[in-house]
Amino acid sequence: MPLTILVADDHPLMRSALRQTITLGFDDAVVIEAARFDQIEPLLVESDVVDLIVLDLHMPGMSGFIGLMTLRADHAGIPVLVVSASEEPATIQRAIDCGASGFVPKSAPNAAIAEAVQAVLDGEIWMPPVADVPEDGAPPVQRIASLTPKELRVLAGIAVGKLNKQIAFELDVTEKTVKAHVTTILRKLGVHSRTQAAVLASQLALTTPPTEPEVSERPTGPA
Structure with a gap:
């Protein structure tokens, strides 16, 4: 078209x-x-x-x-x-x-x-x-918390490098709807590119916790 x-x-x-x-x-x-x-x-x-x-x-x-x-x-x-x-x-x-x-x-x-x-x-x-859009002083958590649930799902897709059409397929919406969400997300976050939005979202990513050492069962009675 x-x-x-x-x-x-x-x-x-x-x-x-x-x-x-x-x-x-x-x-x-x-x-x-x-x-x-x-x-x-x-x-x-x-x-x-x-x-x-x-x-x-x-x-x-x-x-x-x-x-x-x-x-x-x-x-x-x-x-x-x-x-x-x-x-x-x-x-x-x-x-x-x-x-x-x-x-x-x-x-x-x-x-x-x-x-x-x-x-x-x-x-x-x-x-x-x-x-460049100046930082508004709000911490990442506060800015991301201003997003709607749908916008958060789109941001999650952006954060892992998904294309608009992939996000649209997963959310069962049109690609045009995703583009509109992306524009709103960038404005709310105070950034002007998907890359900057992904970087901001990555600040809230959880790191993998260290593996705890396995505790072996020991006999409770005398050896």
Whole structure:
């Protein structure tokens, strides 16, 4: 089934560049475009399935992060990759906090944009290397305890290196559902990759207890 990606940006040249990057990097991708925020909802309704929204924060009608939060509230199953001219760490962090699954500067090379698209489609959170999510100060136990039972089962699969499709099969859910869980898990844990989530989970792993020496039975009477 082909990928359907909605590119929402008010600059025609930027939409063209994003379309070219996506179609070159993903042979089966179908790209639809919006030039204003109010065009996004009708396109989502018209399209059977949209796998990803690539969103400019500064397009007309966005109202800043309110537009992003509205999209996430109305279409929680569709990940959003923000593509913005801003490269300020505070802006990047705010976008992630408001529900974006990734943030890539418009100045980034095509390869980085394609990498960001793939990561977000895989259910991960993608940001520029300089914008790593800071630790929130909460210990691993507290952060992992914030996960729901389903999210904990997905994290357990991630911790042992299972693929999304393997986790989906074991939990009897769709791969898309697993990807959505992975995105939520990364956000709750304050990390932006499956590897970091696995490392965090490994801190709660139990080590194998030392083998106790066998106690041989001895006669209680005199030798």
